Amino acid sequence: MQSSTPAGRAGRPRSAAADTAILAATRAALVDLGWSKLTLGDVATRAGVAKTTLYRRWAGKNELVVDAVAELFDELELPDRGSLADDIEGVVLQFAAILARPEARSGLMAVVAESTRDDALRERIRTSIVERQKRLVLEGRARAQTRGELPPEPDAAEAARTADLIFDMVAGAVVHRTLVSAEAANGDWVRSLTQVLLWGLTSRPTDPADPDDA
Amino acid sequence: MQSSTPAGRAGRPRSAAADTAILAATRAALVDLGWSKLTLGDVATRAGVAKTTLYRRWAGKNELVVDAVAELFDELELPDRGSLADDIEGVVLQFAAILARPEARSGLMAVVAESTRDDALRERIRTSIVERQKRLVLEGRARAQTRGELPPEPDAAEAARTADLIFDMVAGAVVHRTLVSAEAANGDWVRSLTQVLLWGLTSRPTDPADPDDA
DNA sequence: GCGCTTTCGCTACGCGTCGTAGCGTAATGC
DNA sequence: GCATTACGCTACGACGCGTAGCGAAAGCGC
Numbered sequence: 001m002q003s004s005t006p007a008g009r010a011g012r013p014r015s016a017a018a019d020t021a022i023l024a025a026t027r028a029a030l031v032d033l034g035w036s037k038l039t040l041g042d043v044a045t046r047a048g049v050a051k052t053t054l055y056r057r058w059a060g061k062n063e064l065v066v067d068a069v070a071e072l073f074d075e076l077e078l079p080d081r082g083s084l085a086d087d088i089e090g091v092v093l094q095f096a097a098i099l100a101r102p103e104a105r106s107g108l109m110a111v112v113a114e115s116t117r118d119d120a121l122r123e124r125i126r127t128s129i130v131e132r133q134k135r136l137v138l139e140g141r142a143r144a145q146t147r148g149e150l151p152p153e154p155d156a157a158e159a160a161r162t163a164d165l166i167f168d169m170v171a172g173a174v175v176h177r178t179l180v181s182a183e184a185a186n187g188d189w190v191r192s193l194t195q196v197l198l199w200g201l202t203s204r205p206t207d208p209a210d211p212d213d214a
Numbered sequence: 215m216q217s218s219t220p221a222g223r224a225g226r227p228r229s230a231a232a233d234t235a236i237l238a239a240t241r242a243a244l245v246d247l248g249w250s251k252l253t254l255g256d257v258a259t260r261a262g263v264a265k266t267t268l269y270r271r272w273a274g275k276n277e278l279v280v281d282a283v284a285e286l287f288d289e290l291e292l293p294d295r296g297s298l299a300d301d302i303e304g305v306v307l308q309f310a311a312i313l314a315r316p317e318a319r320s321g322l323m324a325v326v327a328e329s330t331r332d333d334a335l336r337e338r339i340r341t342s343i344v345e346r347q348k349r350l351v352l353e354g355r356a357r358a359q360t361r362g363e364l365p366p367e368p369d370a371a372e373a374a375r376t377a378d379l380i381f382d383m384v385a386g387a388v389v390h391r392t393l394v395s396a397e398a399a400n401g402d403w404v405r406s407l408t409q410v411l412l413w414g415l416t417s418r419p420t421d422p423a424d425p426d427d428a
Numbered sequence: 429g430c431g432c433t434t435t436c437g438c439t440a441c442g443c444g445t446c447g448t449a450g451c452g453t454a455a456t457g458c
Numbered sequence: 459g460c461a462t463t464a465c466g467c468t469a470c471g472a473c474g475c476g477t478a479g480c481g482a483a484a485g486c487g488c
Contacts (some may be wrong), residue, residue, distance in 0.1 A: 011463025012455040018465090032333035038443060050466045055447070064382055105235075105330040111392055113323030116316065117248035124395055165406050168395055172386030173379075180324055180344055181382055182336055191378050200414030225434030232436090253474060269476070364481040423454045 010027060013058070022054060025131075026068035028119040035065070035110035040149040062114050062121050069107040070128040072098055079091035080138050086146040087189075087196045091136055099178045109179060130167075137163045137170075150202065169197065230273070234259040235428040236268060240282035244317040249279070249324035276328050276335050283321040286312055292350050298358040300410045303401075305350055306382075306388060308397035313392045323393060343380075343428065349386075351377045381410065 025046035029038045040061060044051040058064040077093050081087050088107050107130075115122035141163065144150040153159035175191055177185050238261035243252045254275060258265040270311075272278040290308055295301050312318050329336035355377065358364040367373035387407055392398050 009392070010457040010461070013457095016466065025417060035327055038461075040444070040447090052448085052467080053465060056464075060447090067377040102330070106327055107332065109327035111321055113249055113320055113327055114318040116393060117321065125394070126396070161406070164395065164397075167408070168390040169383060169407070169410070171394070172388070172390030173383045174386070175390065176382040176386030180339070180385070181378065182340070184379075189379070192375070193383070194378070196411065196414030198384070198414070199417050200410030200412070202415050203417045222465095224432070226484040227486095228435065254476090255474070264478085266438080274476090303458060356439075372439080 016051050018047070018053065019057070020050050022049060022057070022193070023068045023071060026064055027072075027087065027103040027107075030065070030068070030107045031101075034102075035106045038065075040064070050110050056081045062111055062118065063124065065107045066121070066128060069111065070132070071105060072101070072104050073133055074131055078139050078143075084140065084147070084149045085194055085198055087140050087143065088170075088189050090194065092170060092185070093142070093187070095171070096178060096190070099174060100184070105179060109175075121194060132182065133162065134167055137167050154155050166197070166201070206207055232261070232267065232362075233271070236263060236271070236278070237282045237285060237315060240278055241317040241321075244279070244282070244321045245315075247272050248316075249320045254278070275309050276325055276332065277338065279321045280325050280335070280338050283318060283325070284296060284346070286315070286318050287343055287347055290347055292353050292357075294357065298354065298361070298363045299408055299412055301354050301357065302384075302411065303404050305354070306399070306404045306407065307401070309385070309393060310404070313388060314398070319393060323389075324390060348377065348381055351381050380411070380415070404414075 021117075022043065025043050026038075028046060029043050033039075033042070038061065040054055043064070044054045047054075054064070058067070064088050075098065076091065078087060078091050081090050099108075111121065111125060115125055141150060145152055153162075170193075174185050175187065177183060227408050236257065239257050242260055247256070248252075251324075252275065255265050255394060256267055257278070258268045261268075268278070272281070289312065290305065292305050295304050297396060313322075324334065325339060329339050361365055369375075384407075388399050391397060391403065397403075
């Protein structure tokens, strides 16, 4: 986020209600118009605020949509379903359900596209969306380790690399399936994905990062 | 593509050179300006053609960029490197190299974003990019089967589903790694990815699509 | 060669959005 | 009450969009 109380001092405080109204209006506009036809003037009208107010809080369309979309992914949870496989399937289905919503589809990909030429924007996406949800991988692994389904990781750096790999594979596969291949990430598909992932991670006889076994 | 000879009959033929010049100019503009600041007027100037000529051939920015980017992915090849693991690593590294180029980064993600609200555009992407490169998966699997690294697939429908899953996982993971996580898909990472994928696919004791083993 | 057909380059236009400036007003803290 | 900041509103120049209309060029069939 970026508002709350600006910092220390006096003057009229920024309306917190305006923030939520603007972000909700942005999502509504994404549903109705999509990214390309979304205009800040329209968002301002929907939110019931002046266009200048919007520009005082966000630098432009990119930053606004990042914040509007980021809130969607905070819904993700990782309830204990008893096994690592079921945990993975559950969270992947949640992720797929979010990506099925039009405000997430068009908004997320568009800002990622813009972020390829805007380092500040990419960092904003990373901190407010990606890194924020990487907790799910860490939590799931830790839970699986206490269950005994995964061995403890002695090397912290290697553990971090593996977590990043898993995140990229899961998130990337679901995004590619739903947005590029344009097919639903239904139960069957998620089960297959989980199967491949689980077997690939658990049945390693040797350390894959070790070059002498390749 | 969409031009060549319009169809049957007389009149001045469309300049094939103009097509290639326009697509090259589009990629150059993507490098210099990115998707959002790319204008069709600028592309026309770079290509040395009139803006009206451009509109006679492409409906808009989306279709133009799809065609311009699609040509990049036709470079992908699958040379026989002796083993399935090496084949996978080779093609993934090629794919990553293409995605490292700025014209592919911003262009591809942007049109995918637009395609979430434009079925015709999504179909254009699928036929001219996605389905076109799925050949790599099929070819790699066939080669691995003749090597004896993979068992033959009795069920054709199941084989197609598996190929789609692999494609979504590989393409999605590389895209997510390079564009969202913004880290290079270098040799170490590709080896880890291949390792997980290979173990996940080969060490299944039973049919994962069969519900009675779940 | 000659005419028919289609493309091409060019200019000009109305339309919509952008992002900002300026001003008066509203809501706080001290 | 007074300084300070946020807000709503209006107006503005700039720019890209996508199209229309024109004369000229480049092929094909005869």
